[in-house]
Amino acid sequence: MRGSAAYRRRAIAATLESALERIADGTEARGLEIAPVLLETPAPSRPPKPFHGTIETTINGHLSRLHDASHKSLLDALRDEAGLTGAKEGCAEGECGACTVWLDGRAVMSCLVPAPQAHGGEVVTIEGLASSVELHPLQQAFIDNAAVQCGFCIPGMLMAGAKLLDERPDCSLDEAQVAISGNICRCTGYKKILAAMLDASEAIVERAEPLEVSA
Amino acid sequence: MKTVGASPPRPDAYKKVTGTARYPADLVRPDMLHAAAVFAGRPHARILTIDAAEARAAKGVRAVLTAADVPYNRFGLIEADQPLLCDEVVRFSGDRVAVVVAESAALARRAAALVRVAYEDLPIVSDPREARKDGAPRVHEDRPNVLLHQKIRRGDVEAAFAHADVVVEAAFTTGWQEHAYLQPDAGIAYWEGDRLVVETAGQWLHEDRRQIAAMFAMPEERVVIRYAAIGGAFGGREDLSLPPLVALAAWKLKVPVAMVWNREESIIGHHKRHPYFITAKWGAKRDGTIVAAQTELVADGGAYASTSAEVLKCSAIFAIGPYSIENVQTDAIVCYTNNVPSGAFRGFGAPQAHFAAETMVTRLGIALGIGASEIRRQNLYREGDLQSTGDPLPAGVSVREVFGRCLAEREEHMNRLPQAADSPLRRGIGIACGIKNVGYSFGFPEQATATVELDVGSAGPFGATVRVGAAEVGQGVHLILRQIAAETLDFALSQVTMITDDSSQAPNAGSVSASRMTLMGGRAVKDAAEAALRNWRAGAKPRATVQYRPPRTTPLDLETGDGVPNYCYGYTAQAVEVEVDVRTGVTRVTRVISAHDVGRAINVQQVEGQIEGCIAQAVGYALTENFVVREGRVMTPHFSNYLLPTTLDVPVDIRSVILETADPNGPFGARGVAEMPLVPFAAAVAAAIYDATGAWVTDLPMTPERVLAAIDAARSAAAPAEALVTR
Ligand code: FES
Ligand code: FES
Numbered sequence: 001m002r003g004s005a006a007y008r009r010r011a012i013a014a015t016l017e018s019a020l021e022r023i024a025d026g027t028e029a030r031g032l033e034i035a036p037v038l039l040e041t042p043a044p045s046r047p048p049k050p051f052h053g054t055i056e057t058t059i060n061g062h063l064s065r066l067h068d069a070s071h072k073s074l075l076d077a078l079r080d081e082a083g084l085t086g087a088k089e090g091c092a093e094g095e096c097g098a099c100t101v102w103l104d105g106r107a108v109m110s111c112l113v114p115a116p117q118a119h120g121g122e123v124v125t126i127e128g129l130a131s132s133v134e135l136h137p138l139q140q141a142f143i144d145n146a147a148v149q150c151g152f153c154i155p156g157m158l159m160a161g162a163k164l165l166d167e168r169p170d171c172s173l174d175e176a177q178v179a180i181s182g183n184i185c186r187c188t189g190y191k192k193i194l195a196a197m198l199d200a201s202e203a204i205v206e207r208a209e210p211l212e213v214s215a
Numbered sequence: 216m217k218t219v220g221a222s223p224p225r226p227d228a229y230k231k232v233t234g235t236a237r238y239p240a241d242l243v244r245p246d247m248l249h250a251a252a253v254f255a256g257r258p259h260a261r262i263l264t265i266d267a268a269e270a271r272a273a274k275g276v277r278a279v280l281t282a283a284d285v286p287y288n289r290f291g292l293i294e295a296d297q298p299l300l301c302d303e304v305v306r307f308s309g310d311r312v313a314v315v316v317a318e319s320a321a322l323a324r325r326a327a328a329l330v331r332v333a334y335e336d337l338p339i340v341s342d343p344r345e346a347r348k349d350g351a352p353r354v355h356e357d358r359p360n361v362l363l364h365q366k367i368r369r370g371d372v373e374a375a376f377a378h379a380d381v382v383v384e385a386a387f388t389t390g391w392q393e394h395a396y397l398q399p400d401a402g403i404a405y406w407e408g409d410r411l412v413v414e415t416a417g418q419w420l421h422e423d424r425r426q427i428a429a430m431f432a433m434p435e436e437r438v439v440i441r442y443a444a445i446g447g448a449f450g451g452r453e454d455l456s457l458p459p460l461v462a463l464a465a466w467k468l469k470v471p472v473a474m475v476w477n478r479e480e481s482i483i484g485h486h487k488r489h490p491y492f493i494t495a496k497w498g499a500k501r502d503g504t505i506v507a508a509q510t511e512l513v514a515d516g517g518a519y520a521s522t523s524a525e526v527l528k529c530s531a532i533f534a535i536g537p538y539s540i541e542n543v544q545t546d547a548i549v550c551y552t553n554n555v556p557s558g559a560f561r562g563f564g565a566p567q568a569h570f571a572a573e574t575m576v577t578r579l580g581i582a583l584g585i586g587a588s589e590i591r592r593q594n595l596y597r598e599g600d601l602q603s604t605g606d607p608l609p610a611g612v613s614v615r616e617v618f619g620r621c622l623a624e625r626e627e628h629m630n631r632l633p634q635a636a637d638s639p640l641r642r643g644i645g646i647a648c649g650i651k652n653v654g655y656s657f658g659f660p661e662q663a664t665a666t667v668e669l670d671v672g673s674a675g676p677f678g679a680t681v682r683v684g685a686a687e688v689g690q691g692v693h694l695i696l697r698q699i700a701a702e703t704l705d706f707a708l709s710q711v712t713m714i715t716d717d718s719s720q721a722p723n724a725g726s727v728s729a730s731r732m733t734l735m736g737g738r739a740v741k742d743a744a745e746a747a748l749r750n751w752r753a754g755a756k757p758r759a760t761v762q763y764r765p766p767r768t769t770p771l772d773l774e775t776g777d778g779v780p781n782y783c784y785g786y787t788a789q790a791v792e793v794e795v796d797v798r799t800g801v802t803r804v805t806r807v808i809s810a811h812d813v814g815r816a817i818n819v820q821q822v823e824g825q826i827e828g829c830i831a832q833a834v835g836y837a838l839t840e841n842f843v844v845r846e847g848r849v850m851t852p853h854f855s856n857y858l859l860p861t862t863l864d865v866p867v868d869i870r871s872v873i874l875e876t877a878d879p880n881g882p883f884g885a886r887g888v889a890e891m892p893l894v895p896f897a898a899a900v901a902a903a904i905y906d907a908t909g910a911w912v913t914d915l916p917m918t919p920e921r922v923l924a925a926i927d928a929a930r931s932a933a934a935p936a937e938a939l940v941t942r
Contacts, residue, residue, distance in 0.1 A: 002841070002858075003920035007800075011919065014798035018639070085241035086234020088446075090397045091478045095854035098397060126234030139232040143224050146820040149828060150689025151231030152238060152397040152446030177862045184854070186397045186447050187689045189827030190862040191869055192820075 037178045039163045043105030049120030057118040059084065060128025069115040074108075075099045077115035078125060086126035086155045090184065097183030100156035101125045107163040109182070126155035129162060137203045138162045141196035149187035157183050161197050169204045171197065219702040219883050222820035225694050226708075227444070227687065236444040239401035239415050243473040247403065248277055250464040250474040251323035252457075253313040253330045254483065255305035258341070258553040258847025259352070260334035262303060265313060270329040275318035277468060279330060282312075284467055286432040292422065292454060292558075296355065297519040299430055299459050304337070306354055306518035307555055308848055309483040316464045316472060339553040341847050343515040344492060346550035354518060354551035362516050362549045363524040365531045367603050367776030370542030372496075375507035379498030381582045387495070387571045389897075389915040391515075391842035392488035392560055392835070393851075395859055398446020399481040400457040403473045404465035410437050410719075411466055415458045416445040419726035420684045420718040427459050431466050438462075442716040448688035449832070450559030453728055454521050456485040479852040486521050487842065488560035489514040489549070491530070491567040497575040503585050503593040507542040510534040510571065514549040514557065521558030523549045528657055528771060529564035532780050533894075535603055536572035537614045537650035538594040543603040545776070553847045559728055561832060562893040565651045570915060573647040573898030578911070587646055587902060591618060595648065604771060606779045611886075613812040613876040614786040618648055620872055621788035621810040628870060629790055629806055639798045642805070645902025649787035649894030653878075653887040654731040656781050658770040662762050663732075664722035665739035667700065667747040669757035676751060679704055679744065682714045684721035685736045690889055691821040692732045698817055699737045699882050703744040722760065730785060730887030733817060737882035739763040765880055783878055786812045787891040791899040795907045800923030802904060803864070804834050810872035814886035819873065825889050826871040833896035835860045841916050 003011070022028040049056070055066040059082055069077035073092075078084045078101065090098035092111045099111040102124040129136045138161050141147070148154050157180055164171055164179035171179070176197040177190075185193060230236035243249075267279040282288050282302035289295040301312045313330050317323035338352040345351055346360040354360055376382055402415030411433065417423045420440045428438040445452070461474035476484060491514050498507040512530050516523035531547035549557075580590030598612045625646070634642055655661040663683070670678035681700045687693045693713055700711045714720050724736045739761055746759030771778035792806040809826050816822045839858045843850040851857040877884025897915055904922060905911050910929035914921050 003918060007920040007923065010923070011799045011801075014639075014796075018798070079241075084234075085237070088238070088398070089240070089477075090399070091854045093478075093853060093855055096397065126232075130233060135232065142232050143228040146222065146225065146228075146691075146824055148225065148228040148231045149691065149824060150397065150445060150447040151227070151236055152689075154231050155234045158232060173867065177867075181861050181863050184395075184397065184859050184861060185828075186395050186449070186832070186859065187828045188824060189829070189831035189869065190865050191827045191867055192824060194862065194867060 040106035074113040075110040097156040100159040138200040141200040145196040147192040147196040153185040249320040251327040255310040259339040263333040266331040270326040273326040275322035294520040343550040367545035372507040372544040375542040380501040382498040387493040394451030396447030401475040405471035421723040440718040453559040486556040486558035489557035516549040517556035526564040530568040533568040618788040625790040641907040643903040643907025647895035647899035652781040653783040663724040663735035663739040664762040665743040666760040667743040741882040793903040800919035806868040812874040814878040815884035829892035837897040
């Protein structure tokens, strides 16, 4: 609700009114996702690890020690200390999603996460998304669908999108939209990005299903 | 055709999806110093003293540079009226007064806050309508505030209004727009032998080089510009923002220096799309002929000239949209103010002009009772028609075909959905058309140069190296140019090597702007490839450099508008469906049909990508992106208060309709497309809101508050709203 105070009063009253009407009709839950998209998958719980100023964390499967990062954001620690520049800074205030990485199984905006939170934890960045032999199906789908233009949003888009596919491989268009609603793309208009997510979803589901053997 | 018309994947995509593409901020190395800018933070003031003692003494600081350190302290794309570092006066709050160089970015920023500048504030002018007036405070002491007043005079509008059956008058305003390229300005600079190298992002290697070389009084060959991966541009990297600052630091200190702006610095530090105040009066005959259009457009140019004069001339010629009108009177005026400078942004003056013109046409159609489609059918440009400049349109005027296809697609795919009478959500459909030049206008020197060298074996040529200085800002132009080369040489894509990103290695192809690089760069590559083949067949060196120059344009006469403005146009028509919540004014775009004549789609996927991405920016321009400046201060310097469209704001249902009427000069007939969807879009949304609610919104962006106010005004108006006949 942005605008003058008079507008905000009126718009809030209107919104409230329609909410009350919906409650009165018993239709307030209509249109709400039954299972909201969380962008997290369960990670093995980790015992607390004593912190003495050096951040020890697993990044893309390798144990890393970050000596000069205790006062930094996770994004700056990854970029400046770990030398991983795949995650991008677009806003540094949690508005664009270009810095999205996984921390302990959850997609996070690393510009908002203090680096010490990764101590004893596990970080996956765009550099760790592909396996050693092939691209993640979502990476391949982005290429095939021409979902990449300038590419600056793409590392964040992929980390959010791939997390959704971990969470629910058989995702819907609505779920795909919600999953990347925190990621700004200034170039593509999102359509080809969403198409890529649905394509990748199909590829992942197909791969998971045992092949039917015809007699 | 083997390669042209297909959609091979982009060669740069692999690096971009694996996080290994290197953007300017990814080039920072541990051995580099870091630069930070000291911004003025006030819109207009005289600099009394700059005290840098404390900053110089601060931890890790190597230097504090000021105007005295810049050999030639002036730059600008068209007119060099901007100081790199201000010496006497600051003219907008994003002006720079010093650069601090330190051992880390954090130390540089900290020390920048310690530079003490004593100012004497000067009176400010923050509205171009005020800036025009006699006695307004001057932004530049040595020149008047009016940067340009372009007139167009055709026929006699007063006489035509006297005989018109319907006359409609309206006033419009349009807002600033921030490019919000996702990668904030950044770069590194260093010496390589006796050459100063700047690695950064931009839109035109050789123009960046020209301006930077001039500032350091160096011959151009001793400055090298290299483009890293570029995170979007949209016209926003056409003016130099950060690059000469980091260049200054490296030039002076003789060590590698990095500079990275955060989002706020990027937003306050680079130019925007011009805001306009527009008044329009249009008249038509009962038979539907539009007989006269009178328009005044007053734009805010901000503190420095940038490309303002060119933008306004474009607005002047597009003030009548793509319509043939006998009596035209246009006044396009742009003034200096103490606001953030305005300059190039996708559409370059056409979106503002079309917002007014296309709304006027629809209103005339409604007033005449013939509707928005019929009035367009009657008045749209035809092949051979004269423009308001007195010059015939370049061959290939296809706006009627484009509009016809758009209407046919609407019939088929944009059915009117049933609407519950008691729902606060009202749906409506609007249409609009557009015209936009491809390439430079008004006599600006237009050329593109490319070099092609063939690798020749015993069985003939087996590979080619293409050199062309064309910036890949995300639009996919490197692939397009490669496809053109491969097609011309009958090669597979893999046989073509591209050298594109280094001003010392690739010839000047001009800027990636004005939707021109496919046509201009593509034509230069095609001609060079053909010439190299000819040379090889003739037994000469299998190599050729070709400069392509399109048909000539001329400046416009300032008083009449007479001239040859352009050599090529793109034509567009759109149908847009919206859903308006009449209780809150919140408006969503739900479906879009966007029809474009692209001449020839070299790569269909990339053309669609341009259309879809441009529509997302157009949704922002029309509805959400409200850039607020108060008394010269930017109130929306963050993404948290400048709202970019997300995937929940941009419809998935975007239907791109691609027509291919060959341009006589374009490679394989190609024109350009990148800007076109932004041109009519806001007017189509306004018409859709009118269709849904009976209210005309005349201010951009059409925020919920403005939509609600327009609905209130329409409801309280005595006359019932006209029904919009769009069928
Ligand atoms: S940089 Fe983290 S959300 Fe934008
Ligand atoms: S591809 Fe440029 S921001 Fe998404």
